[in-house]
Amino acid sequence: MRNLVQDTPSAPSITAMPDAREVLLETRGLGFETNGHRLLFDVDLKIRRGSRTVIMGPNGAGKSLLLRLMHGLISPTHGDVLWRGHALNKTGRKDQAMVFQRPVLLRRSAKANLKFALGVRGEKGEKRNGLIQKALAAAGLSHLANRPARVLSGGEQQRLATVRALACQPDILFLDEPTASLDPTSTAAIEQLILEANANGITIVLVTHDAGQASRLGQELIFLQDGEIAETGPAQRVLKIPRSAPARALRDGQLYVKN
Ligand SMILES: Nc1ncnc2c1ncn2[C@@H]1O[C@H](COP(=O)(O)OP(=O)(O)O)[C@@H](O)[C@H]1O
Numbered sequence: 001m002r003n004l005v006q007d008t009p010s011a012p013s014i015t016a017m018p019d020a021r022e023v024l025l026e027t028r029g030l031g032f033e034t035n036g037h038r039l040l041f042d043v044d045l046k047i048r049r050g051s052r053t054v055i056m057g058p059n060g061a062g063k064s065l066l067l068r069l070m071h072g073l074i075s076p077t078h079g080d081v082l083w084r085g086h087a088l089n090k091t092g093r094k095d096q097a098m099v100f101q102r103p104v105l106l107r108r109s110a111k112a113n114l115k116f117a118l119g120v121r122g123e124k125g126e127k128r129n130g131l132i133q134k135a136l137a138a139a140g141l142s143h144l145a146n147r148p149a150r151v152l153s154g155g156e157q158q159r160l161a162t163v164r165a166l167a168c169q170p171d172i173l174f175l176d177e178p179t180a181s182l183d184p185t186s187t188a189a190i191e192q193l194i195l196e197a198n199a200n201g202i203t204i205v206l207v208t209h210d211a212g213q214a215s216r217l218g219q220e221l222i223f224l225q226d227g228e229i230a231e232t233g234p235a236q237r238v239l240k241i242p243r244s245a246p247a248r249a250l251r252d253g254q255l256y257v258k259n
């Protein structure tokens with residue numbers, strides 16, 4: 001591990017109280033290399049059940065790649081992703097869900113998008129209908145249930161994608177810049193859905209460029225730079241008193257340029 005500024009556990013002198021909650025997801029020496037280029041190096045992380053982790057860092061730092069690896073969408077070329085202590089596999093992946101920056105919706109109505117996702121999870125009949133109504137209401141989309149998903153506004157689409165992911169009752173939800181192209185009202189609606197989901201026990205891992213959002217949602221913060229962890233720690237500490245150069249640059253509103 002190099003250039004790592006970390007609060008816990010390898011630097012006990014600056015450690016906050018260790019969190020006793022179960023480690024839901026762990027990466028050990030995680031890396032990804034393609035065409036001789038190492039895009040992600042030596043990522044060691046522990047995501048605890050019920051926590052909210054925010055990942056920040058400049059474009060190309062490897063944030064989306066890290067999410068994809070943790071979600072098992074791609075396989076690592078180095079290291080491991082452990083889910084509840086075992087190698088992440090197809091069964092483990094069923095307990096995970098992901099929301100992308102640009103929502104991926106079916107060419108069907110808002111309601112049918114939910115119906116399909118719940119059907120894949122084995123829900124049917126009255127129970128499924130109930131879950132659909134609940135999800136539409138949570139997204140504030142009950143009145144748009146029969147509208148084709150792809151004609152909904154950006155904010156409505158992202159709310160639909162978020163409640164669709166949550167309707168599958170995952171243990172962990174990954175979100176990759178879910179509000180990057182949304183206005184403040186839509187952003188607030190998505191943030192509320194995320195906080196409610198977390199209050200109901202769903203573990204959150206969110207990528208954002210928005211320091212305000214990181215502060216509102218984050219408990220742990222991971223700062224990635226050039227495919228490596230530059231710094232990790234409690235979100236408020238990393239945002240206010242950053243120890244690494246890239247995180248300091250973000251706080252100070254400067255462009256970080258590596259020497
Ligand atoms: N499957 C892939 N094959 C080749 N290069 C990739 C792949 N995925 C990501 N990259 C490259 O890895 C780097 C990190 O990408 P990404 O994780 O999307 O960055 P971020 O989300 O932090 O902006 C970029 O240089 C990107 O072009």
Ligand SMILES: [Mg+2]
Pocket residue numbers: 063064065176
């Ligand atoms: Mg990205």
